[in-house]
Amino acid sequence: MLRVVKGDLTPEELAALVAVVAARNAAAAHAAARTEPKVRSQWGHPARMARAPHRVGPDLWRRSAFGG
Incomplete structure (x- = not known):
């Protein structure tokens, strides 16, 4: 979710912002x-x-018990 809390964006600026965030x-x-x-x-x-x-x-047979 994206919310602009400050400023007054035009629809074109908002679209550009959404495009950048989506691409990232x-x-x-x-x-x-x-x-x-x-x-x-x-x-x-x-x-x-x-x-x-x-x-x-x-x-x-004797050494086999020790892995040798």
Whole structure:
């Protein structure tokens, strides 16, 4: 809502004022729409559900508990 509280505007001046305010609001809305998308967390990515392949070697069953 736009309200002129002081002064005596002609219809042309009021139209110009409304056009400037509308253009500024449209530019701000357009700039907000162009923001970069948020980076999605990889926590729930389906590729994380696939486990690592089993490693073969001497004594690896013991070290597997420690992520080694």
